[in-house]
Amino acid sequence: xxxxxxxxxxxxPVLAVWAIAAALHLAGPRRPRVRYRAREAAAFHGGVLLxxxxxxxxxxxxxxRYIWVRSIQDLLLAFAAPALIVGGAPWKVRASGRPAxxxxxxxxxxxxxxxxxxxxxIWLGWxxxxxxxxxxxxxxxxxxxxxxxxxxxxxxxxxxIGSRPALPPARRLALLVGTAAADTVLGMVLVFGSAVxxxxxxxxxxxxxxxxxxxxxxxxVLWMGVLPAVIIAALALINGWLDAEESDQLSRxxxxxxxxxxxxxxxxxxxxxxxxxxxxxxx
Numbered sequence: 001x002x003x004x005x006x007x008x009x010x011x012x013p014v015l016a017v018w019a020i021a022a023a024l025h026l027a028g029p030r031r032p033r034v035r036y037r038a039r040e041a042a043a044f045h046g047g048v049l050l051x052x053x054x055x056x057x058x059x060x061x062x063x064x065r066y067i068w069v070r071s072i073q074d075l076l077l078a079f080a081a082p083a084l085i086v087g088g089a090p091w092k093v094r095a096s097g098r099p100a101x102x103x104x105x106x107x108x109x110x111x112x113x114x115x116x117x118x119x120x121x122i123w124l125g126w127x128x129x130x131x132x133x134x135x136x137x138x139x140x141x142x143x144x145x146x147x148x149x150x151x152x153x154x155x156x157x158x159x160x161i162g163s164r165p166a167l168p169p170a171r172r173l174a175l176l177v178g179t180a181a182a183d184t185v186l187g188m189v190l191v192f193g194s195a196v197x198x199x200x201x202x203x204x205x206x207x208x209x210x211x212x213x214x215x216x217x218x219x220x221v222l223w224m225g226v227l228p229a230v231i232i233a234a235l236a237l238i239n240g241w242l243d244a245e246e247s248d249q250l251s252r253x254x255x256x257x258x259x260x261x262x263x264x265x266x267x268x269x270x271x272x273x274x275x276x277x278x279x280x281x282x283x
Contacts, residue, residue, distance in 0.1 A: 014056055044088025050081035067201055067218040075225045077146055078123055082153030083229055086161055112159040112167045116175045119156035120182050122148050127186055133200035160233055169241040180230045190219025
């Protein structure tokens with residue numbers, strides 16, 4: 001147990017500063033119209049805490065010794081922490097609690113598919129042998145990897161669960177499934193591979209298992225570890241999609257009861273707007 005918990009030097013001051021900042025933020029305005037910010041703030045600070053724990057806890061130390069631990073670290077930095085940060089959406093409200101005003105320009109990022117593809121390229125690219133081993137031995141490259149994971153992950157989740165996504169649920173769901181498939185292929189390559197893919201981990205203190213076994217466990221972690229976030233996001237997308245369809249059906253039923261007819265021919269349907277989501281046509 002001492003080998004697990006002893007690698008915390010220098011981490012406690014950072015965690016203490018974060019805890020104070022989080023407490024002050026969560027204990028902010030308590031007016032009813034901004035009460036919802038507490039949940040968003042909790043999600044945002046939870047994402048920041050995951051980033052800190054991935055880097056300065058024993059997880060960060062053992063990630064340099066075992067591939068499967070590094071895989072956990074990668075999942076936290078690229079998937080879990082950015083999802084919570086985007087779920088918190090600290091940019092969605094002003095300090096007064098009022099929603100931020102919309103501008104006439106499209107907000108970055110404006111190309112959802114490009115952003116998701118870029119995330120997958122970054123995610124898979126850092127798992128190529130040359131880049132993976134270089135990050136394991138070069139601190140500067142390793143921190144570049146950390147920053148790119150958090151930045152790309154934040155952009156990725158903004159396209160799927162952001163406050164104003166630019167794509168309808170069906171397309172976001174397709175992008176989510178495609179990302180899960182790419183990660184599954186990566187995990188399968190590591191699980192079923194018979195050769196060591198990351199030779200930089202040879203002699204890195206593998207006492208409990210061989211490098212090949214470590215690599216296979218890491219593949220299983222990547223394969224299964226991404227599923228919880230993907231499943232939760234997929235269920236949320238499907239639920240929102242069904243709610244929109246049910247709302248549209250209810251509107252049509254009310255139109256029939258009240259004897260109203262739509263201006264345009266055919267039944268009114270929910271129309272997807274890139275900036276405001278589903279909106280029923282005016283009748």
